[in-house]
Amino acid sequence: MSYFDAASAAPLHPVARQALTASLDEGWADPARLYREGRKARMLLDAAREAAAEAVGCRADEVVFTSSGTRAVHTGIAGALAGRRRVGRHLIVSAVEHSSVLHSAEVFEADGGTVTRVPVNRAGAVDPSGYADALRPDTALAVLQSANHEVGTVQPVAEAAEVCRAAGVPLLVDAAQSLGWGPVEGAWSLLTASAHKWGGPSGAGLLVVRKGVRFAAQGPADERESGRAPGFENIPAVVAAVASLRAVRAEAAQEAVRLRELTERIRARVPRLVPDVEVVGDPERRLPGIVTFSCLYVDGEALLHELDREGFSVSSGSSCTSSTLTPSHVLKAMGVLSEGNVRVSLPMGAAEEDVERFLEVLPGTVAGLREKLGTPAPETAVQAGELVVDSLGKRCPIPVIELARAFGDVPVGGTVRVLSDDEAARLDIPAWCEMRGQEYVGEEPADKGTAYVVRRVR
């Protein structure tokens, strides 16, 4: 079995397991109590806080342990926004943040706040000037991930932090994907992270609030974790989280080189081994272990299923793998193909032979799926001298397949109009044009669904 979905959850690091089981005996009591068992629990918690602070590069009293990375994000954003409510109610996020950030932004909007979503380039990166342009006198908070969880692109956090600092606006950095690799540089004000992303246990997140940052914890009062994370502390999880962070950091520099070489193989070889593939994300400024690509004319869910049968656990941003049947918001913001999408995220210690086997298995798997799809010839008609493809009621990847099939009948200079009510078409038809070097004219509302117009330019 090859588990290649570390960006979702990394397997428990042996050090985490050891620290967790070791601290079960001394970490169960209430650290607020003054008796012996409470004092032992407090000592474990204090030591973990010191070690976490050292790994993050902050003061111990700036560290709050939460029950998950998502909780850290929810708490951090809500508290920072409330703390600067007098300044204003404007929030800046990038378009490719984790859903916990974007959902926090939605709640803030529903409550009357205003949100600016900074766009990204085709590689998934924001430009710091995008943050500079978004800043307003009433900006309470800006949020930026250290690196993207779906495509691995590293964001210019230090530059964005500097832009924010100059304007007196705190920047919250979601470091979920990168903290295991190293501290976040720059003048950030708040930071969040999630232990199970670096091989720590479930049940432990990290929220850092720098001294001097205005912060007003929301929700019912609670004395634990400086009033910022209610509920009984999960000390064994915290101890294991911090112990494993130190352990992965000790291996990080060496392992980064090794994983980067492995993902570079995938980046380089997949487009040669599999026709009609787009590798997405920044080729240089990226996390060591993540590589993402999309395959034209392939159903993402079927691809995941086949790879699972072959022993590979990967994830996908294709619409068919989402409960809402919409493509990943990250791929959408990047404007890249979402069909047949595969994210490979290697855990630390991933074996070279597993990566090689993946590269062996992938071409046949994709070819088999493409063959099996065997869609009937598309329903086409010529209206006003233009070819119209009726893909209504059909789901990704069918509309793009039908476009490709019908395209042979379009003369150079002519246009084809694809009717579709599938959300993925809005992303994938322009992406297909980009890949094929054809002109995407645009979309128009149709009687049913949307009409996507493509001009044959070669």
Place this chain on the structure above:
Amino acid sequence: MSYFDAASAAPLHPVARQALTASLDEGWADPARLYREGRKARMLLDAAREAAAEAVGCRADEVVFTSSGTRAVHTGIAGALAGRRRVGRHLIVSAVEHSSVLHSAEVFEADGGTVTRVPVNRAGAVDPSGYADALRPDTALAVLQSANHEVGTVQPVAEAAEVCRAAGVPLLVDAAQSLGWGPVEGAWSLLTASAHKWGGPSGAGLLVVRKGVRFAAQGPADERESGRAPGFENIPAVVAAVASLRAVRAEAAQEAVRLRELTERIRARVPRLVPDVEVVGDPERRLPGIVTFSCLYVDGEALLHELDREGFSVSSGSSCTSSTLTPSHVLKAMGVLSEGNVRVSLPMGAAEEDVERFLEVLPGTVAGLREKLGTPAPETAVQAGELVVDSLGKRCPIPVIELARAFGDVPVGGTVRVLSDDEAARLDIPAWCEMRGQEYVGEEPADKGTAYVVRRVR
């Protein structure tokens, strides 16, 4: 070492430890993913949910796993109040609920809601008629604990639930202290619990929302746990929580008899062994393992410290052991003595000989502390024929000690006026009168602090 503070946190049950370590290997992946590791995690989570439902007496799809009991309470109250917002914005709680409930009520009030706090009798129990009287046409939710965490008194939950059901108002039962002993009877609508109270691990709480109960989860959206508990699931903790719940339930009937007998010894013998003690809480309708008493003329923090030196870990509701220097709100609501307060809460499996040793050690410890206190004679003056004791600036238990010392100089029929600015005096001077059979006349504002007036009637 004798750990007698199970009501704060029970030591990890061996079954919890075993289940936790066993599920670390299969419970770390994302249960929402379709690959092998995700499916394994999902199976563990589903099985835990089924088992939790069976133990609670509800449907599996009514069970939400949270990161703590406090989170379950916060989420349950906020969601139920929001779900019935159209009905109205009135909340009913008892005066002796856990702080997580009372803090939720405070947040609700700050947001414009109205809260009725149902009083308790001297034993710490509510009367169901108190809930009936509190119900209004705009009542959105009522909350009642199954049993009190500080004095062990069992509440008439089924009766209160019936009163609420008849009025169409959901009742949320905070079952944190009792779920290990058995399911909560009656027509409750929501239920909360905390695994570490029954010997489960930290990091696992339970929120049950019955089908048909209107519930609108608050905060940023998240797909996990039916949208009611955001953040990556802590599956090993959940598995361990449920496994240990089943384990303690299997021993509950027998262990309840044994612990009840041990706490009965303490209830009966402490007043005989230690002079000037008030045992509080209902002598009959009570949890098996909790017994609470208060000792006149003793500093609670010093008592805890001495007992810790003797190897006993207990807690206290005395003002001196609280960060806010106010007595426990539970003791206050009951109107009982708070000074020198000790809660003994025996974990399952507590040894008889440890209880016996506690009864041996306690009298000398209390006597030693009373001797050590050796306060100087109180500053008294006679004003308008009344004895005035100036205890301003002195903390619990000094004002009561000075009252007792000065009392010898008060003729039968005469009054004494104690000036104090200590919050505990408001509770402890009337409690002293009750214990001594003297008349508490009342309190009056004074130039500094408050004047407490006591009449000698015998």
